[in-house]
Amino acid sequence: MDGTQPASRRCPGRTARDLACVDQHAAGWAPGAHGPGAAGDGVKRRSLRLGPGGEFDRLRAIFATLDAAGHDLGDDCALLPVGGRTLAISIDLSLEAVHFRTDWLSFREIGWRATAAALSDLAAEGAEPIGVLVSLGLPGNGRGRGKGRPDPATEIMTGVGAAAQRVGARVLGGDLVRSTRYLVDVCVLGLAARPVRRSGARPGDGVWVTGRLGGAGLALAALRAGRGARGGRGGRLAPALRRRFARPVPRIAAGRWLARRGARAMIDISDGLAGDAGHLAAASGVGIAIELECVPCWPGVTPRAAARSGEEYELLVAMPRSFGTAGARAFRRATGLPLTRIGACTAGRGLGITDGGRLITPPPGFDHFPAR
Known part of the structure; x- marks a missing residue:
């Protein structure tokens, strides 16, 4: 057993x-x-009820402030009808010292983990991934680099690409900025015949x-x-x-x-x-x-x-x-x-x-x- x-x-x-x-x-x-x-009831203009907690209290306040500017908020993905199917979109931010530490994970692992977390939202909708977009924030002081060491940006993106390929998705683009600490912000897109x-x-x-x-x-x-x-x-x-x-x-x-x-x-x-x-x-x-x-x-x-x-x-x-x-x-x-x-x-x-x-x-x- x-x-x-x-x-x-x-x-x-x-x-x-x-x-x-x-x-x-x-x-x-x-x-x-x-x-x-x-x-599978289609895409309606509404927001879902959220569970308890300080994070979700803040989200409730944000949803109420957005009012008519918001669209179908509160689920794992945003859902938009596209030619008989539904486009599922989600975004997930991974931040150094909150979601990962560089002494625990390699930069490739950091990229993989951040991408997998975002792709998991597509899994929860029953969607097939088609692509990811990634914004990277990198310290400008060269932290993480050294003689003979690979560039953290290329290592992170190698991990991103490997995680995307694992589920049949492609890297479609992104952004690169200087930051006080490492951050990886991953947007994922997928298609669902019957979103859950x-x-x-x-x-x-x-x-x-x-x-x-x-x-x-x-x-x-x-x-x-x-x-x-x-x-x-x-x-x-x-x-x-x-x-x-x-x-x-x-x-x-x-x-x-x-x-x-x-x-x-x-x-x-x-x-x-x-x-x-x-x-x-x-x-x-x-x-x-x-x-x-x-x-x-x-x-x-x-x-x-x-x-x-x-x-x-x-x-x-x-x-x-x-x-x-x-x-x-x-x-x-x-x-x-x-x-x-x-x-x-x-x-x-x-x-x-x-x-x-x-x-x-x-x-x-x-x-x-x-x-x-």
Whole structure:
């Protein structure tokens, strides 16, 4: 048993939709004329309800200020109709000392990681990537350069190009500026026949997750403890664990497969399972009940640690009630990844997590502007 089989086999006898949910959502801003839309309902002028947190309080204020100037804000991608298909666009900024450190990652890894993070938003929409644009900020004092060393800009862009090629995309252009520290701002474009929003989940839908969670958090903890830095200082990370952190793989094929099989709502796990499940619940106007013991974990990671681990870039998806273990087996044959049911959507509001049947406080997701 690999620990990642569907939850219906791992957690017999209980259904997550019977669990109580705790409403942890602040009131979200959304134009009153529009409720949450179903996946594939076309592109409407509205903003999605957001989950709790200081970062999302700021976004609510920004959305309200933009008013009519904003268009369909709050999802993983901006969506625009183009000749019978939908153009999906997203942008993601990676900043030195916030998202990466140059003593932890090579410049190629920095470029790959920043690009994969942006491409993961396309995966969450079920989109096929077509191109990326990149803006680089580089210190003007030559930091990172030296005799015989390659230029950081070319190394970062080598990583960008490799990540883009991995999913069949091209580098289409960008910008280069002088900066006080390294930054990589990646805009991605893709096409979707049936985009999957965050807002389409319905009560009774199963909640599933791809892959295994917690590896990125385990690697980050090791790096913060001085293990696994570049050059082998403080010991080495296991190669698979280092790849999980330094070269994450966006789940493009998985997202497209799930979209074709009727996914109702989907989000990539960048802020942690608990945090992103809360965002999905808020956008869809449903409750989400998760059974912690059903969460598929990276080796050596506890379910609680897996639930708060960020930058995993796996997919959390609401599937129709009819989707079950046969569908999960077909998914694994098609993608090579496990797909595990960890809970269900309910008629309530907010996120509820149980551990052995006992309701627990959901671990917080990552927040750039946490309340003090």
